[in-house]
Amino acid sequence: MPSPKPEPLVRRSVCPHDCPDTCGMLALLDPSDERLLGVRGDPAHPLTRGKLCAKVNRYHERVYSPDRVLHPLRRVGPKGAGRFERLGWDEALDVIAARIASVQGEFGEEAVLPYSYGGTMGVVNHASMDRRFFYKLGASQLERTVCSAAAGVGLSYTLGGSFGADPETVPEAKLVIAWGINVVTTNLHQMPLIQAARRHGAAFVHVDVHRNRTANLADHFVQLYPGTDAALALGLMRVIVDDGLHDAQYIERHTEGFASLRQRLSEYPPERVAEITGVPADTIRWLARLYATTQPAFIRLGNGLQHHSNGGMAIRTIACLPALVGSYGQPGGGLVKSNSGYFALNTDAVERPDLLAGRRPRPVSMNQVGEALLRADPPVKLLYVYNSNPAAIAPAQAKVLAGLRREDLFTVVHEQLLTDTAAYADIVLPATTSLEHLDLYKSYWHLYLQLAEPVLAPPGESKPNIEVFSLLARQLGFPEDCFRDRAEEIISQALDYPSPYLAGITWQRLRQEKIVRLNLPARPHVAFADGVFPTPSGKVELFSQRMQADGYDPLPRYDPPAEGHDSPDVHLRSRFPLTLVTPPAHHFLNSTFANLPEPLRHERRPTVEMHPRDASPRGICEGDPVRVWNDRGASIVFAAVRETVLPGVVVGTGVWWPRHSPDGTNLNQTTPDRLADMGRGATFFSNLVEVEKAD
């Protein structure tokens, strides 16, 4: 008789990925060798409640992936070929430090460019020692604006910061609107809260360009053309005010500039808005009346709609809507885009910008990294990539890859996996995963801080980001003590800040409790319950003097996206008549997980969904290989002909690893590196293309 399997060891951890949910996670280890058997959701987490997503559920396959980098590597083949030989850590650090010093001597510090984003959201390994290191060096300053920069600025003009509804209030909503967010895929744990509201009779409306998993669950799906959300919001406001459904008392007390907004609304009658957005005028009237008369109504605002050239203004405009009906400050009302403002950690202590000592190195937008690699002056001679996969995720991919191929560029990639970016590296360094290092996690959705201590031994010779930058600082002779700080010290520094939300939260408490709610007066927390907003006027700024001072229209408005169905460039539209939107895939997280067999099996192959009315004149049938192209680049994917998209719109989900695609590219070949109206944000979805049958 086989002996019964011994019970696995259970250790607490946190999902480190760039996703609003920031789940509590349990690691199950084999008691004999402490290998990871699998992961489960941590039932102790009040919001994620023991459930993980389809991607993270099989985390052991990622930790033990054959693509895992286990040792430092040096390139031996051409750039991009991915041929490497092993070398020791000491030698790798020597080579990198020597190269930094020689580049610094010959071209100046700004010839060094760090490139990082959301590989891990842990405070320590996301941004601490790395920032100290590059500040001290005086390297070019990367603008980390690929995700939600435009939204951040737009929200801040209107509400004063990234503050919104506590998700724990959502069950009290009588109406839920998911706007430009694919909740089922990108904020899974929001769904049970929405379902709780629905059990009490709330209707669920989804506003999107794509009939996705969330649309399929919604009571009403409102489909619009990409980049036209500001017009829709203005149309809704117009109907609300015309019908006298606005909350005059709330507006009087808690908003700034209603009279001017009202004038502006005269430009947005439902018929005109219908033309712009593709949403029928009757639907606009219906939704406006439903929203105004069904309070509290909760708006979950997503990232998708701000990845446009007009994205900041779109977010700013939608954020005015709840104010018109007095929805802010009600449990179950208001809106959330991001709650990151509540996590006011001591970033100066963690990142130490004082190490710049008065220098102001040039900024480089991560959205234009290809341009920087090809044309910056002084040139970029050393690129140091960690927490990111620019060969896959960055826009204008043809330029990015041409830059990475430059023979005179020295590229270091610190990675968990041998990504497409790593294949271009001169030196690859092995990185630990969150299960193998200590870190502290905020969320940009729920209001809990979480601590994750290492639960696995680092495989091979992998090291966390903090340690590698510490070692490089030693190698370069940086004298400051802060380069010797350990992760627990950095966590204590982060918590040492006079924010009321952090009161009583200490390293000791986090170690003991692991999941700690921010210090808010009540649970759930009702945002703006006192009617005070952190704007200059203390009110919701329908009219914003700050915007005026910064050169913007101070009122909400709609400008057509630079590339879209009604963009002003008629010539471009005639050459490239289709708008391509490339939102996240259900089984990938940006490009993470997109190398693993199970996610790849589910996602099958890179596709574009296109309407039969666009497919048939092009002779394209379901399953055909198609070339998606514009002047920036081209990528071959497979056609999925269906009515999930409006005519004139094509959707390709996921950031595929270029090497898994038929022609070694992905759809970021076509995406623009134009910057958004606010925050120098990314504009992935303001993208005109043509699609043709490929062989």
Ligand SMILES: Nc1nc2c(c(=O)[nH]1)N[C@H]1C(S)=C(S)[C@@H](COP(=O)(O)OP(=O)(O)OC[C@H]3O[C@@H](n4cnc5c(=O)[nH]c(N)nc54)[C@H](O)[C@@H]3O)O[C@H]1N2
């Ligand atoms: N499974 C999974 N989860 C993820 C991610 C992932 O890759 N996979 N990525 C994580 C990250 S980094 C982020 S930033 C978030 C992003 O997650 P979300 O906030 O959901 O944003 P997106 O998925 O970019 O876009 C959401 C929806 O907006 C739609 N959309 C595009 N353009 C427009 C528009 O102009 N108007 C409107 N109304 N809708 C539009 C898209 O079709 C998509 O269905 O998700 C995080 N969670």
Ligand SMILES: Nc1nc2c(c(=O)[nH]1)N[C@H]1C(S)=C(S)[C@@H](COP(=O)(O)OP(=O)(O)OC[C@H]3O[C@@H](n4cnc5c(=O)[nH]c(N)nc54)[C@H](O)[C@@H]3O)O[C@H]1N2
């Ligand atoms: N076409 C298109 N492109 C997009 C988007 C889109 O919707 N459409 N979304 C954009 C958005 S919103 C975002 S946020 C970006 C995301 O872009 P990235 O932040 O680059 O996200 P990932 O593709 O997940 O790559 C993260 C990498 O970091 C590595 N990593 C994880 N943890 C660590 C660590 O502790 N140390 C080190 N050294 N490495 C680590 C992972 O293995 C992974 O390869 O992509 C953007 N690109």
Ligand SMILES: [Mo]
């Ligand atoms: Mo993102």
